[in-house]
Amino acid sequence: MNYGPLIYFGVVTSLVASWIGFVAVPRQTVGKLHPDVSTNAASAVVSYPSARSGEAAQGRDVYQSLGCSACHTMQVRPASGGSDIARGWGKRRTVARDYLQDPAPLLGSSRLGPDLANYGERLGTNSFALIRLYNPRLVAAGSICAPVPFLFETRPIRGGVPSAEALPLKGSAAPEAGSEVIPSLRARQLAAFLASLSTSVDLPEAPLPVAEETASK
Ligand code: HEC
Numbered sequence: 001m002n003y004g005p006l007i008y009f010g011v012v013t014s015l016v017a018s019w020i021g022f023v024a025v026p027r028q029t030v031g032k033l034h035p036d037v038s039t040n041a042a043s044a045v046v047s048y049p050s051a052r053s054g055e056a057a058q059g060r061d062v063y064q065s066l067g068c069s070a071c072h073t074m075q076v077r078p079a080s081g082g083s084d085i086a087r088g089w090g091k092r093r094t095v096a097r098d099y100l101q102d103p104a105p106l107l108g109s110s111r112l113g114p115d116l117a118n119y120g121e122r123l124g125t126n127s128f129a130l131i132r133l134y135n136p137r138l139v140a141a142g143s144i145c146a147p148v149p150f151l152f153e154t155r156p157i158r159g160g161v162p163s164a165e166a167l168p169l170k171g172s173a174a175p176e177a178g179s180e181v182i183p184s185l186r187a188r189q190l191a192a193f194l195a196s197l198s199t200s201v202d203l204p205e206a207p208l209p210v211a212e213e214t215a216s217k
Pocket of ligand 1: 063066067072146
């Protein structure tokens with residue numbers, strides 16, 4: 001028997017099926033997503049997600065280039081699929097729309113460290129973020145988070161006046177007398193990116209949980 005047409009039909013069917021599965025269906029489901037436009041409590045029209053500021057957008061490239069995604073995800077699972085929300089990593093699960101403004105969503109695949117999808121919401125001050133980048137063990141004892149001291153410059157204090165940008169390092173972490181630790185542009189960009197991480201916006205497909213007091217009324 002001549003199997004040629006059958007093999008040909010099989011090859012074409014599998015190519016068409018994979019095109020439908022990998023191109024047509026995703027395009028249909030998420031390809032037409034656009035930012036959600038709504039009115040906030042102050043009656044201002046807001047669009048979510050909005051583009052990150054220039055500094056934060058550059059920081060995303062720094063985050064990507066340093067391989068932070070090897071240990072950190074940016075995707076909050078629904079309450080039914082894990083304990084992410086109970087752990088305080090987000091108020092709601094993340095959805096495709098959250099990543100619209102990022103050229104390459106940095107989802108990450110393994111979690112040696114906490115999920116960072118909403119890190120900007122729990123981050124304290126900017127200098128805290130910079131100290132954490134310089135040496136995570138200064139803020140979390142025994143941390144295995146990757147330090148990036150090469151994004152900082154230890155230099156002699158110029159003109160006898162410490163720079164306003166110098167890290168407020170104390171005790172054994174402080175540089176030797178007469179020196180100061182200054183964040184580079186890339187360190188500041190990375191800190192700006194971390195501060196911009198937030199997804200706590202009400203979306204039709206992923207509403208924020210209603211606050212308990214309001215719900216019980
Ligand atoms: C070897 C795995 C690993 C790598 C690589 C790594 N981290 Fe971490 N990170 C951790 C762990 C574990 C923690 C939790 C301990 C702590 O708080 O330091 C953490 C914590 C953090 C936190 C605090 C999260 C919170 O919820 O308080 C931030 C921010 C962070 N990392 C940023 C980064 C950045 C930016 C990079 C890339 C330069 C990076 N991490 C690379 C493992 C890693």
